[in-house]
Amino acid sequence: MRAIKPVLTEAGTVKTEAIEDAKVTDVSHFLAFCEKYNGEANVYCGMNAFKQIGRKDSSVKRLTLITFDLDTIRDEPRKYPATEEEVEAGLEKIQDVAAYLTKEWDLGRYIIAMSGNGWHLHIPINVPVEEADPDKYKAFQQKVSEHFPDYKLDDMSALSHPIKVPGTWSQKPCPTDERPNRMSTLSAGDIEKWDCQSETPNFALVQKINNIEIEYTVTEETAGKDKTPRDKTKNALQKMIDRMPKIYKDFRETGKPEGFKSRSEAEFGFIIELIRRNVNKKQIREILEAIPNSKTTEEGDHYFELTYGNADLIVTHETEDLVQIAFEALENHDTYLSTDAGLYVYDRGYYRLIAPQYVHRQIERELEAMGHGEDCTGRIKKEVLGKISDIHYLEDREIEESSRDLLCLENKVLNVATRELTNHSPGKVFFSKIPVVYDPDAKCPTIDKFLREIFHEPREWENLEKGLFRDSSHKRQDPVDTFEEFVAFCLMTTKIRGILVLVGPHNSGKSTALELVRALLGEENTTSHTIQDLARSEYYRADLKEALANIRSDIPNNPITHLPIIKSLADETDSISARRAYGHPFQFHSRARLMHSANSLPPVDFSEKEFFDRVVLLECPTTFKDRPEDPDKGNPGDQYKDPYLADKLRAELSGWLNRILSKYSDLAARGHFATGEWYETAERWDHWTGENRERARIMLAERSTVAEVKAAFPEISERTLYNWEEKIKWGKRKAEAAKG
Numbered sequence: 149m150r151a152i153k154p155v156l157t158e159a160g161t162v163k164t165e166a167i168e169d170a171k172v173t174d175v176s177h178f179l180a181f182c183e184k185y186n187g188e189a190n191v192y193c194g195m196n197a198f199k200q201i202g203r204k205d206s207s208v209k210r211l212t213l214i215t216f217d218l219d220t221i222r223d224e225p226r227k228y229p230a231t232e233e234e235v236e237a238g239l240e241k242i243q244d245v246a247a248y249l250t251k252e253w254d255l256g257r258y259i260i261a262m263s264g265n266g267w268h269l270h271i272p273i274n275v276p277v278e279e280a281d282p283d284k285y286k287a288f289q290q291k292v293s294e295h296f297p298d299y300k301l302d303d304m305s306a307l308s309h310p311i312k313v314p315g316t317w318s319q320k321p322c323p324t325d326e327r328p329n330r331m332s333t334l335s336a337g338d339i340e341k342w343d344c345q346s347e348t349p350n351f352a353l354v355q356k357i358n359n360i361e362i363e364y365t366v367t368e369e370t371a372g373k374d375k376t377p378r379d380k381t382k383n384a385l386q387k388m389i390d391r392m393p394k395i396y397k398d399f400r401e402t403g404k405p406e407g408f409k410s411r412s413e414a415e416f417g418f419i420i421e422l423i424r425r426n427v428n429k430k431q432i433r434e435i436l437e438a439i440p441n442s443k444t445t446e447e448g449d450h451y452f453e454l455t456y457g458n459a460d461l462i463v464t465h466e467t468e469d470l471v472q473i474a475f476e477a478l479e480n481h482d483t484y485l486s487t488d489a490g491l492y493v494y495d496r497g498y499y500r501l502i503a504p505q506y507v508h509r510q511i512e513r514e515l516e517a518m519g520h521g522e523d524c525t526g527r528i529k530k531e532v533l534g535k536i537s538d539i540h541y542l543e544d545r546e547i548e549e550s551s552r553d554l555l556c557l558e559n560k561v562l563n564v565a566t567r568e569l570t571n572h573s574p575g576k577v578f579f580s581k582i583p584v585v586y587d588p589d590a591k592c593p594t595i596d597k598f599l600r601e602i603f604h605e606p607r608e609w610e611n612l613e614k615g616l617f618r619d620s621s622h623k624r625q626d627p628v629d630t631f632e633e634f635v636a637f638c639l640m641t642t643k644i645r646g647i648l649v650l651v652g653p654h655n656s657g658k659s660t661a662l663e664l665v666r667a668l669l670g671e672e673n674t675t676s677h678t679i680q681d682l683a684r685s686e687y688y689r690a691d692l693k694e695a696l697a698n699i700r701s702d703i704p705n706n707p708i709t710h711l712p713i714i715k716s717l718a719d720e721t722d723s724i725s726a727r728r729a730y731g732h733p734f735q736f737h738s739r740a741r742l743m744h745s746a747n748s749l750p751p752v753d754f755s756e757k758e759f760f761d762r763v764v765l766l767e768c769p770t771t772f773k774d775r776p777e778d779p780d781k782g783n784p785g786d787q788y789k790d791p792y793l794a795d796k797l798r799a800e801l802s803g804w805l806n807r808i809l810s811k812y813s814d815l816a817a818r819g820h821f822a823t824g825e826w827y828e829t830a831e832r833w834d835h836w837t838g839e840n841r842e843r844a845r846i847m848l849a850e851r852s853t854v855a856e857v858k859a860a861f862p863e864i865s866e867r868t869l870y871n872w873e874e875k876i877k878w879g880k881r882k883a884e885a886a887k888g
Contacts, residue, residue: 149171151168424463664798678700684710703749714742
């Protein structure tokens with residue numbers, strides 16, 4: 149972090165003075181630094197994660213933000229802040245940038261922040277620095293700037309570039325009544341907490357950036373010099389050639405066949421080396437034509453075709469034996485499975501997805517152990533990988549038949565119908581393993597109590613302990629049973645359709661309930677994408693292939709588009725399209741159940757019958773507060789949090805698994821969730837939309853009391869209503885002062 153103070157010189161210009169640089173390691177240190185300098189200096193922090201203190205790109209370890217900085221166009225010198233009109237004009241422009249990125253670059257989540265005098269568009273990403281090409285990120289910002297030539301978009305492509313901390317005051321040395329200093333604030337967008345260490349937000353946009361093609365040229369000034377990764381001018385092909393034996397490097401640079409009998413022999417050997425390194429025919433022709441006095445240039449197409457064909461034949465014969473050797477070695481080492489979605493390796497009960505690089509490394513190790521390390525070319529790796537994929541390919545139908553009614557657990561494979569346990573086996577195909585030990589005698593009293601309390605109001609708890617639940621419509625069952633049936637739904641192969649949505653005020657146990665499900669299913673067996681991201685991006689949908697559930701708290705309030713895709717995700721019988729990074733598109737039937745929670749819901753058209761027919765909407769009505777240090781300060785009706793609840797719940801997972809399995813047969817026999825008619829779900833959904841929050845604000849602005857608004861909109865917490873009330877009062881005072 150950095151604190152910088154602007155100072156007005158005697159000449160009337162502005163210079164900046166750095167007051168303090170600091171590396172913060174936790175939230176408390178971050179807040180302390182902000183509080184120390186807020187109002188006295190401009191407070192900045194790095195937009196990316198640093199591995200050490202410093203302001204160099206080499207100090208960055210992970211890219212977490214892409215930021216566009218739009219400065220307001222001002223007639224006054226930079227020593228003055230912007231006017232309100234200039235700030236408002238800047239907001240419209242940064243919104244134009246966000247709309248363009250959403251349409252053309254698959255932008256998903258973002259935040260718009262007012263920096264005090266301009267606007268920031270923050271785009272969350274999650275890219276290790278070693279996987280990022282700074283030139284491509286710079287090219288991305290340049291392309292966007294070129295699309296808006298009349299907008300003042302500053303270059304923020306440097307990895308170590310700092311940004312203004314929202315919530316701190318922007319400082320200019322000469323503020324006036326018309327040009328006041330302002331607090332930097334978050335204004336719009338996806339304003340929510342995300343964990344960039346475990347998520348990959350805006351994955352589709354990152355892939356588009358990675359696909360930007362940059363032309364590299366070798367100049368007299370750069371040739372032969374050792375450059376930093378940012379300044380290197382040689383592409384991957386040139387680097388590969390540089391690693392070839394010196395005799396071929398010399399031939400490529402000079403065209404002289406030193407060490408060979410003739411130019412034809414040198415060129416023939418050079419082509420063989422290129423084919424061994426998996427260089428394609430077109431690239432080989434271009435490389436040869438660039439060699440001084442090459443035979444290919446002199447003799448033309450016929451000579452090249454003949455020479456290339458002979459070289460390819462030799463390499464083919466060379467590689468056949470090595471491919472078979474490597475294949476047999478890998479077959480003895482691992483058990484593989486191939487599908488349209490990729491290659492998998494058997495690992496203690498289930499098949500986990502592997503990248504091609506995993507097999508490549510295995511091939512390198514095996515051939516090196518047998519003395520063929522230098523012969524392990526890209527062509528051999530490609531052919532071995534293809535052979536493994538072809539031989540071990542299974543269709544989805546075959547996979548389903550091998551594991552029907554079976555559940556892969558930590559200790560055994562369980563038949564959910566007969567409760568019979570058998571050993572793990574590669575012949576039983578699973579793409580996930582539940583990290584819970586099966587114990588038929590285990591119980592879960594703490595989980596039972598927790599679920600009763602979050603899905604029912606306190607006045608109902610006593611009757612629930614006696615096993616009583618009443619629903620006047622007689623169409624909906626106890627929400628606890630519905631919730632547990634949905635968890636059982638995650639373990640089933642079925643034609644039942646459903647999307648679980650938990651909704652309720654802040655601190656009502658929604659996220660704790662979803663994290664309990666994640667603990668049961670296994671962290672590695674779940675994803676965490678928003679409904680909006682899954683609907684929009686085939687890259688996000690690819691993550692669902694091996695997952696049991698997509699569990700995500702806090703649905704953003706922006707509208708849900710592409711509803712047909714969401715409907716297909718909620719219906720196992722529908723096929724959906726997906727794509728992995730750098731891979732081919734593929735179709736699959738998703739078994740990953742969608743489980744989400746929110747304090748308020750995004751608007752959905754009431755006429756979307758098929759969407760609401762799939763939604764399992766459960767309300768969590770009770771707010772749990774932090775327990776006061778002084779017991780006398782608590783109210784008799786308040787419900788308090790248990791700081792050790794998560795550990796207590798995890799200790800009973802084996803018992804809860806027994807409960808979930810008992811719901812399995814109930815749901816399968818009924819064939820649907822007992823949640824009432826679709827229009828009833830639509831009405832309850834509408835009650836919790838963000839539009840109701842706007843209606844509540846209007847009531848407060850029209851002088852309704854917090855109690856009156858709370859009675860009309862019980863889903864909105866009193867704390868939120870009091871905060872709104874204070875903001876409304878502050879706005880009125882500001883307006884009255886301006887009139888005075």
